Amino acid sequence: MRIFVAGGSGTLGRRLVPLLVARGHQVTATTTSPGKLDLLRQMGAHAVVMNGLDAMSVGETVASAGPDVIVHQMTALSMAHAGKPDLKHPDRWAATNNRLRTEATDHLLGAAAATGVSHVVAQSMANWYGGPEHGRVIEADPLPPEEVAPKMRKSVEALRYVEDRVAKANGVVLRYGPFYGPGATDHVLDLVHRRKFPLVGRGAGYFSWVHIDDAASATVLAMEQKANGVFNIVDDDPAPVGEWLLHVAACAGAKRPVRVPKWLARLLAGEIAVKMMTDGRAFSNAKAKRELGWQLRYPSWREGFKEELA
Template identity: 35%
Template sequence: MTTIQKSQSILLAGASGVLGRHVARALTGAGHKVTGLGRGRDNGIRADLMDRDAVLRAVDGHHFDTVIHAATALRKTPLRHRDMHATDALRTDGTAHLVEAAQVTGARRFVAESMVFGYGYGDHGDRVLTEDDPFGPRGTDRELERHVAAMRAKERLTCGTPGLEGVALRFGLFYGPGGTDALLPLLRRRQLPVPEDRGRVVPWVELTDAARAVVAAVERGRPGQAYNIADRTPLGFRAHVVCVAEELGVPKPMTVPLWLMRPASYAHTVMSTALRVSTAKAERELGWVPVYESSRAGLAALRATAH
């Protein structure tokens, strides 16, 4: 494992988001000094990541050792493809602007939140994908290509910018404190129908585990590398939501045929995907292993802290 300096000065884009709050807490706990970048007043540096000139003006005169991209444009669960368009733009233009900010502030390292769906949506069968598998294959239609191209571009900017030690973390789907909360009112109102999984599984990762992976990438990530970050128990979307209901004491979701989800075009795509990834590289090079090996374990811990 490569280790770089402790007690770094870190610029964290997206510090006020669900993942960002966990990352800020984990970095501070590890002895780093964190400055948030975002539009909200809680950020030390206020700027819209999509406004290049505003970002560069805002960071002028500052120095950071590492810049982290954990910003998201999502405020609720994306259902239709158009719900992902702002995130696609953030992954392309927003990343380019943040890379420039990293360069002008003298940052040595750039760590970016990536996503396992960059391996491609759809049925990958039972094969377990590693970081050596192609990332960002062309999408099978215009909308999927838009999403995958954005993830492809984000990793290219992260790991391919000269002078920056870029590290990309390919996360599974997030759940846990601050992330699972949004599902509870929908389940209580019986407004979250989900289809049977029928063997389809996807990777998941609990948010505090994800935040620990970011710290590990800051301190030990190998420049130019990507790492899969997920727990050891891939689950179908329905199986995960049933775990949420059982552990947190809300009604289980109604079952509907998969075709009925087609109007919710992006959700239908995710629920039609079968994807498994290996985290052996993260374990070997980052020294990262999930505290919560399954959604069941992570949700049980969430229930315990809620009481």
């Protein structure tokens, strides 16, 4: 198939594009930076510069590529682009990313309709938000109400928007858990080594990690099978911060993380950071495994981080 990967030079795109090429697909991959064109060519893709926030740029680039499938992997949350995360003001920090989830999604769906592309794959997040008080979050569980996180209202609305728009277009939305693996957790490891990633309270908030290569393999399955709807893309082993952070520090040869009370963390990092560290919910990957036949190379972050940091 002819595959159009919007955002091919991003963290996931760099693992996804070579995988698609290896499976015999003809890949056109985009970047916003001319300096990354050679990187995409080295991965085997036809490389082009595209501005996802410009409808004309998107329309012309998609029309020229003539793809069978469009994969939306454009983000603006990398450390290099956005700098240090500002969890006290998440909507302000993620403003460009939110536009990519709304405006750029519309541009890609419009280009797909105009050129007869039958399937679109887009990304969302499986993070601390939403879900029941007990048990794992499934795809049918709603995203959080605005009062849960008022300072990230626009970010939540952007997630709702991309999930709703792509689902209505019979596409598929993949809710990726936090990535780890090559190029995905350098900032986390830097903070761990500098003891700048503390345990907040009891560290009871769950993270549902996924290795970057497992995320890429799930994306390929969703694309090749032309699945539709929403899928959580996380590993089998959601774990509280108090468990995984100690493991990562030990694997990295770093000192044990410091522990800070909630009130102090609230002053230093804001309410959202405290919620993530103390109140995050575990996500279920049962639907992706059942319906996509997804098999994880790294079923647990325990083995994955150990191998990555060996």
